[in-house]
Amino acid sequence: MDGLAPIHATRWLAAEAQLNVALTAFGRLPRSRRGPFLVDPGLDTAWWLVPLDAAEELRDLVPIVVRPVDWPLHCPPVDRPAGGRFWHVAPDGSGLLTDPAYLAAAVGPAAGRLPAEAL
Template structure:
């Protein structure tokens, strides 16, 4: 059944601007599908779901950016800046996908195909800070003092 929810929130509008064809992204969302958004101004850091949720508990709100979850795949994707490719390279639990990789996302307003935004984009372009994500993925107590 097609969604009746308009996709005009700042977060969905921001995501659509990163699609190669924003009109197609919106049409896919209207059909309750996942739109391919190519990582151009940000990257997607893929991490197992339970590891991501543990890290989330260690991150202060100001250091958290958008977080997409797919429980059926046991997978989470953090939206991170391009610098994350280097900053997260040595963390085995993280796969940072390259620029132009298509992340298939639901709109911010509702889940689609089992995926949902645990922390939705707000339209501002705020991303997860990779240094803090790296620290949150490490042993307990390794977060910088300013993270608290």
């Protein structure tokens, strides 16, 4: 994978979805709840970086596959595309990850409705 670095998920998990599903959900997420979001149009796939405990919260969402701890996500540099991938929202060093409750609401059966804690 030319220009991509395999970054092993040890402080976050990668939540993977088909690109159309991911982009639709991305548009429903409040900016304040959007963490790093990696896109690969050639593979028709995107990944959100989510907290380590997000797997349980997202496990019943058919459109999302949460990759396990230590799974290598092949990433481009944060400032430019590489290997057909680019950061739609790049990691910025703040530690912000995509909020799994909001991601579930954006993708799940009640897509588009905010979680109760947002009200």
